[in-house]
Amino acid sequence: MWKVLLHNDEIHTFEFVTETLATAIPTITRMKAHEICVTTHNHGRGLVTTVWKSQATQHCIALQRKGLSVSVAKDGSGGPNQGGGGGDGDGGGGGGGGGDGPSTE
Template structure:
């Protein structure tokens, strides 16, 4: 294991990005345009469903889906992608996941 840096008395190991990507392939969480809910509702659902999203980012995602039909909410390993998808579906939004090549 290679050492990248020392932080105080802790050593931070180098991360093998290729191995990590192979073990935990990334998935895109995709929001589809919604003509049944208000824009404000969609933004609130995004912020509640994906904890790392801030309101400003959620507004951009909602606007992209509104204007282009779909928008990528986040890219992450499959398990959290499925969780975020389930949360967005619970708000009555259309959401899919697909492998990010």
């Protein structure tokens, strides 16, 4: 399984990021998208979802095309978390942002 991680930036509004997450990833509600935004803002990055690698790559590319800073990372826990998630919250930063392919960690 692979994690899709949203990295904090000081460019996009909560409203834009919430709408983008909820629109681009059908399993994420607006409420969950807002929670992901808060976690990302507070901790530098947040867990968007944990899915199979091919789907994580698709989500990452779609979100990067909308201008968000997103990366994918291998998840060591094993199980899917289709509904989005709380926070990865280690204060990390960086990430993708507009490239042709997903960033990986």
